[in-house]
Amino acid sequence: MPPVADQRPAVQFVTLGEDEAGQRLDNFLLARLKGVPKSHVYRLLRKGEVRVNKGRAKPDYRLQAGDEVRLPPVRRPEPGAPTGRGRSAGLELEGRILHEDTRLIVLDKPSGIAVHGGSGLSHGVIEALRAARPDAPYLELVHRLDRETSGCLLIAKRRSMLRALHELLREGRVEKRYLALVKGRWEAGQVRLEDRLRKTVRGGERVVTVDETGKTAASIFRPVEIGSAASLLEVRIMTGRTHQIRVQAAEAGHPLAGDERYGDRDYNRKMRELGLQRLFLHSASVGWEDPVSGEWKMYSAPLPEDLREVLSRLESHHG
Known part of the structure; x- marks a missing residue:
C-alpha cells in the first residue's frame, strides 16, 4: 500500500x-x-x-x-462539507450577483432565504456564500434584509469597506429605496412618516410596535401606481429600524400585501388568490458616494417575476 x-x-x-x-x-x-x-x-x-x-x-x-x-493547527471541516445545501445555495447566489469588485458584492437576494443562519436555519446568505467561496479571506454582511424581502443586499469583501459603509449608514448617507404593495388606495401623495419603534415579544413572537420609548424611524413614501384595491409605493428609508416599512405602512392604515405579521388577514387571502405567495417588499436600489473615489454609486435589482405577475393580475382584475 x-x-x-x-x-x-x-x-x-x-x-x-x-x-x-x-x-x-x-x-x-x-x-x-x-x-x-x-x-x-x-x-x-x-x-x-x-x-x-x-x-x-x-x-x-x-x-x-x-x-x-x-x-495553531486545528482540524476544520472540509470547505463546504458540513453544509452541502449551503454550498449549493451559495453557487445559486453567485448567479444573482449584480456587481462585484475587490471590496464589495451587491447581491440580488431572493425572497425566502435569511441573510444569516440561526433560529433553526442551517444557513443564510452569508454562510452560503462562504461555503461557495472557501478561500475568500473576508465576507461580511453590510446590512440586513428580512427573510421574505428580495433585492439589493451589500456584502463587504474587505473590513475597510465594511467600516466605511457602516459609517455612511450611521450618517444616513446611503440611499435605500424599496418597492412595496400596500392595501387600498393611497391618497396621501408623497409623505414623510416618522414614528418611534420599539422591539418587543408578543405571544412568543418578536414584533415591532409604535412606542414613545422606541427609536425614531423615518421613511418617505411615494406612490408609483394607485389602484382601488392596492397601491404600489416607492419607499426611501432614512433610518434602518427592524420591520420599519412594514410597521409604518400598517400604522398609516395601508399594511403591506402578504405581511403575515403586521398585515390584514382577509386582504392577504385575497392577494393569495392573485398569486402572491409572500411579502410584497423589494429592495429596489441602493446608492452612496464612494468613500475612496467620491463617485456616486447606484445599484438596482429588477422587480422579481412573481411580483410582476401579481401586479399584472391586479391590473386585469381592477384596471
Whole structure:
C-alpha cells in the first residue's frame, strides 16, 4: 500500500495588513477559523496556543498593522462539507450577483432565504456564500434584509469597506429605496412618516410596535401606481429600524400585501388568490458616494417575476 499523506494541519503565521487592523483578536480568529466551534477558539486563547508577536494575548486585544499572529493547527471541516445545501445555495447566489469588485458584492437576494443562519436555519446568505467561496479571506454582511424581502443586499469583501459603509449608514448617507404593495388606495401623495419603534415579544413572537420609548424611524413614501384595491409605493428609508416599512405602512392604515405579521388577514387571502405567495417588499436600489473615489454609486435589482405577475393580475382584475 502507498503511504498515506500526512493530513494534519500545520501552524500558520499571519501578518496583519492595514485593512485588518483595529479588530479584536477573538473576532479575527472566529473569521479565520471558520467551522471551528467558538468554545474551542476561546480555549486556544486561554491555553496560549494563539500568539501575537510571539506572546500571549487576550481575546479583546486590538490587532495592529504588522502584528504577527500564530494560528495553531486545528482540524476544520472540509470547505463546504458540513453544509452541502449551503454550498449549493451559495453557487445559486453567485448567479444573482449584480456587481462585484475587490471590496464589495451587491447581491440580488431572493425572497425566502435569511441573510444569516440561526433560529433553526442551517444557513443564510452569508454562510452560503462562504461555503461557495472557501478561500475568500473576508465576507461580511453590510446590512440586513428580512427573510421574505428580495433585492439589493451589500456584502463587504474587505473590513475597510465594511467600516466605511457602516459609517455612511450611521450618517444616513446611503440611499435605500424599496418597492412595496400596500392595501387600498393611497391618497396621501408623497409623505414623510416618522414614528418611534420599539422591539418587543408578543405571544412568543418578536414584533415591532409604535412606542414613545422606541427609536425614531423615518421613511418617505411615494406612490408609483394607485389602484382601488392596492397601491404600489416607492419607499426611501432614512433610518434602518427592524420591520420599519412594514410597521409604518400598517400604522398609516395601508399594511403591506402578504405581511403575515403586521398585515390584514382577509386582504392577504385575497392577494393569495392573485398569486402572491409572500411579502410584497423589494429592495429596489441602493446608492452612496464612494468613500475612496467620491463617485456616486447606484445599484438596482429588477422587480422579481412573481411580483410582476401579481401586479399584472391586479391590473386585469381592477384596471
